[in-house]
Amino acid sequence: EDQVTQSPEALRLQEGESSSLNCSYTVSGLRGLFWYRQDPGKGPEFLFTLYSAGEEKEKERLKATLTKKESFLHITAPKPEDSATYLCAVVTGGYQKVTFGTGTKLQVIP
């Protein structure tokens, strides 16, 4: 059974304090790994897709990296508007089944 574990469950940062979120996975036949941002009361918002180990993607203050067992979402100099829950998901299987992690709730304090 595919498993996705995110850590930490919650993270509180001061504005400008850089950090990383972790997503570790145990799956067979990884077809892709996604990062999403979810604000309260809204659906997940797509951030990145990573396909293979060594791949990196960047968007503003966010950078996602992928190894064979885990992915990191690095947040550089975060701002209060980066506060949200960040979800990691893996895609496997012939019909592209998506399995989500439990998320990291990030709070950035001004």
Add this chain to the structure above:
Amino acid sequence: SAVISQKPSRDICQRGTSLTIQCQVDSQVTMMFWYRQQPGQSLTLIATANQGSEATYESGFVIDKFPISRPNLTFSTLTVSNMSPEDSSIYLCSATGTATNYGYTFGSGTRLTVV
């Protein structure tokens, strides 16, 4: 990527009744999915909505409780039947096209409260 409209955005329902949630995509998509997100939890896949055929349900979810329709490539419905308070949750529609490079797009969700 596709844009998904989901309605209703929220509802409060009496136990024993049923609610149908609609999901409309602004372009043709290959695959559509329905998820449940319970308070403080991550997303759990309920089923894959197949166009013109019966949905494919994940373990723990059955058609009698969560009937799904997908009459064409841009529209799907999820019905939550014979509701109980345990069905109180956020229900999300998701879709993707022929490539996953832009991920799976989600609707804004339906917040269901069963009283």
